[in-house]
Structures are given as structure tokens and as C-alpha cells.
Amino acid sequence: MDKPLIIGVAGGSGSGKTTVIQHIVQHIGEENLSLIAHDAYYRDLKHLSFEERARQNFDHPASLETELLIRHIKALSSGYSIDCPIYDFANHIRKDVALTITPKKIILVDGILIFYEKELRRLMDIKLFVDTDDDVRLLRRLRRDITERKRSIEGVLDQYEKFVRPMHLEFVEPTKRYADIIIPHGGENQVALEMVNALIFDKIRD
Numbered sequence: 628m629d630k631p632l633i634i635g636v637a638g639g640s641g642s643g644k645t646t647v648i649q650h651i652v653q654h655i656g657e658e659n660l661s662l663i664a665h666d667a668y669y670r671d672l673k674h675l676s677f678e679e680r681a682r683q684n685f686d687h688p689a690s691l692e693t694e695l696l697i698r699h700i701k702a703l704s705s706g707y708s709i710d711c712p713i714y715d716f717a718n719h720i721r722k723d724v725a726l727t728i729t730p731k732k733i734i735l736v737d738g739i740l741i742f743y744e745k746e747l748r749r750l751m752d753i754k755l756f757v758d759t760d761d762d763v764r765l766l767r768r769l770r771r772d773i774t775e776r777k778r779s780i781e782g783v784l785d786q787y788e789k790f791v792r793p794m795h796l797e798f799v800e801p802t803k804r805y806a807d808i809i810i811p812h813g814g815e816n817q818v819a820l821e822m823v824n825a826l827i828f829d830k831i832r833d
């Protein structure tokens with residue numbers, strides 16, 4: 628098999644990365660894609676109590692095991708399957724089981740901090756940054772974290788003020804300059820999504 632095309636989708640929390648990826652999956656086909664989320668590589672905090680885990684800064688680059696993600700992308704690129712960790716956002720721990728991901732024509736990686744480390748960035752052939760206003764991202768995150776990640780309104784707002792916003796300004800937003808394409812308004816930007824899908828389709832056509 629030829630070396631896969633590696634695409635990175637970055638952007639702040641709640642910007643619409645997952646939504647953009649769903650569009651790419653629909654258009655390009657799941658059978659052509661190895662999907663990996665940097666989120667799955669949060670360091671395992673089982674040694675801490677739940678209360679201590681909930682107080683951690685999950686928006687700092689050090690909270691993620693990026694070195695393992697890099698090894699996994701290199702393995703997939705070389706034609707090997709990987710055992711991707713599965714992360715439990717409600718309890719802030721890594722599950723005991725893993726998800727086997729097989730090599731495909733395209734590796735699609737997403738996460739708030741995937742452009743932060745040079746070694747990871749340099750593996751990517753196409754870098755997309757989903758750019759959505761901060762107030763919209765906060766509203767989306769509030770809804771999502773309460774329904775899907777079992778958080779309280781106060782918990783989401785405290786975490787946003789203490790960690791999410793300052794880390795976004797320090798570590799996430801500055802990586803926008805590494806993007807090849809910046810997608811304003813995320814998942815609702817049909818024009819940008821059609822352009823991205825056409826570009827990917829063109830690159831994998833043989």
C-alpha cells in the first residue's frame with residue numbers, strides 16, 4: 628500500500644472539528660479513513676481520586692501522551708494496525724480496553740493541540756484549522772459537556788475560566804498559523820467543506 632495521506636483537523640474546543648470530520652467521512656467513505664482523536668491520548672490519571680482528576684488542567688499540552696500518538700501515526704503510515712486508547716471523559720480515565728485501528732488510504736487526526744508539537748505537525752500532509760467564535764464555542768461546549776460528558780453548568784464554567792480559555796489563548800489559537808486551510812464557522816461552512824472534500828478526493832484518486 629502507498630504511504631497514506633495524513634490530514635490534521637485542529638481548532639478550539641467546541642469549534643466543530645468532529646462535525647467537519649463527519650462530513651469528510653460521509654464524502655470520502657469510512658473504508659478509506661483511519662480516524663484518530665488526540666483526545667483518546669489523555670494521560671491516564673487512575674492513580675488520583677475522582678475529585679483530584681476533575682481539577683486537572685486538560686488543556687495544557689502536557690496532559691496528552693502525544694509521544695504515543697506520534698508512534699501510532701508512524702505505525703499506521705508503515706502499514707501496521709494500532710491499539711488506540713479509549714478515554715472516558717465522564718471519569719477522566721483511560722479505559723482498560725483499546726480500539727484496533729487498521730491502516731487505510733487516509734489518516735485523519737483531530738484535536739485542539741495537534742499543531743502544537745513540531746514532530747506531530749510535520750507528519751501531516753494537509754492541516755485544517757476550524758475557526759469558530761469563542762462565545763459560540765463556549766455555548767456548544769456547555770450543552771455538549773452537560774449532556775455527553777456528565778458535567779454540571781458550574782463545573783463547565785469554572786473549568787472554562789480557569790483552564791480552557793487561558794490555555795486556548797496560549798497554546799491553541801497561536802497554532803492557527805501552521806494551518807494550510809482555515810475553516811471559518813466549522814461544520815456549517817458548506818463551501819469550505821466541499822473544497823476540502825474535493826482536495827482530499829483528488830489526492831487519493833489513482
Ligand SMILES: Nc1ncnc2c1ncn2[C@@H]1O[C@H](COP(=O)(O)OP(=O)(O)O)[C@@H](O)[C@H]1O
Nearest residue numbers: 639640641642643644645646767771813814815
Ligand atoms: N454548525 C453547528 N451548529 C450547531 N451546533 C453545532 C455545529 N457544529 C457543531 N455543533 C455542536 O457543537 C458541539 C461541539 O461540536 P464538535 O464538532 O463536537 O466540536 P469539537 O470536536 O471541535 O469539540 C457538538 O455538540 C455539536 O453537535
Ligand SMILES: O=c1ccn([C@@H]2O[C@H](COP(=O)(O)O)[C@@H](O)[C@H]2O)c(=O)[nH]1
Nearest residue numbers: 639640641666669685686716719739791
Ligand atoms: O478528562 C478530560 C479530558 C479533556 N477534557 C476537555 O476536553 C476538551 C477537548 O475536547 P474537544 O472535543 O476538542 O472539546 C479540552 O478542552 C479539555 O478541557 C475534559 O474536560 N476532561
